[in-house]
Amino acid sequence: MRRKSVCLCGYIRLIVNSLILKVKDLLKRENNNFDLLRIICASAVMIGHSYRLNPVSGEDDIVYRLLGFTYSSALAVKVFFCISGLLVTDSIMRRRSMLAFAVSRIFRVFPALLFVVVVTAFIIGPLVSILPAKEYFRNSQVYMYVFMNMLMHTQHFLPGVFETLPWAHYVNSPLWTLRIEVKCYLGLLLFYFFTGPRKWLLNAVAGIIILDAVFHLGYIGVSHTTELSLLPFSFALGMILALNKEFININGYLVLTCILATAAVWQVQHINEIMFITSFCMLLLWLSGFAVVRKLEIRYDISYGVYVWGFVVQQIVYMVVGTQNIYLYMLECLFITYIIAWLSFILVEQRAIGIGQRLNKRIRSTFDGVIGILLVRVNDKGDK
DSSP, X not given: OHHHHHHHHXXXXXXHTSOOEXXXXXXXXXXXXXXXXXXXXXXXXXXXXXXXXXXXXXXXXXXXXXXXXXXXXXXXXXXXXXXXXHHHHHHHHHHOOHHHHHHHHHHHHHHHHHHHHHHXXXXXXXXXXXXXXXXXXHOHHHHHHHHHHHTTXXXXXXXXXXXXXXXXXXXXXXXXXXXXXXXXXXXXXXXHHHHOSOHHHHHHHHHHHHHHHHTTOOSSSOOSSHHHHTHHHHHHHHHHHHHTTTTOEESHHHHHHHHHHHHHTTTSTTHHHHHHHHHHHHHHHHHHTSHHHHTSOOSSOOHHHHHHHHHHHHHHHHHHHOSOOHHHHHHHHHHHHHHHHHHHIIIIIHHHHHHHXXXXXXXXXXXXXXXXXXXXXXXXXXXX
């Protein structure tokens, strides 16, 4: 028995020590496979929605069955926000340009969003609506759907579209999270405007967001459901990792510590979900750096396309086929969505990203924040 326990400890040590990277090294493109991770998360969002879009008696989301406080779609979105917080915070800290940051985000988010809402409103909508085409296009809701969604004021409905389905009326439910994500970007820009690249101040901001979530204060991400309220927390978690990338190691010890902490608070409602999200994000970031994962090269980052198109495809498939085996339904929807997402990336996203990159090459400004300017002036007066 002693020999077996020694061998088991050896295997655990081997796994834990198999990859040790500082966050700054993990952020290097050759050291991670975040593209694959995002595609998996976007697919998990579709999988989680499948149980409501194609309800089958006795079938339920496996994450919800295991945990009871979240399901795969909500969990995957929180991972998205953590990765986003990590990457965009690192981006603005490296570039030190608010304008370059804004250009990058605008050309990454809005062209593909415009593509999906326009196609949905003006091509898919009239084809699937129970209303005649003339009546459909006379309805102002069609045009408001495009206008309001582009303003990040999510509108879920189109006249006569998907009215008889299990998830009735909803055209593209996941779009509501984009509003929260853009708010996180704007918040980061606002804080950077005042602080500049002063990590201790931005760490304090991220810490406040995390404390607000931990103590359930409700000042940030106010909602009766953690599906919304913990999204800023997840973004702030990524911020903390980016701001302290020289000091934080992503390794098995960190993951194991998070898992043990999660187990310790498992019976504490709300805190258990926060710790589980933290542990899950750390685990996925750690795994994304493994050589075997990095070798799964992703040529086209279709994750955003999968995210914004998946729900529409799922509604259409159910409308055409009706209730069917849940796993067959998932496979059909994922296959169709991957093709559309690939087209979205090739025709829209890739070109938009290219335009943003060309514009950013012309941006050379560095801004160190209002606080930085005031400190310089104070120091100058002191020197005099």
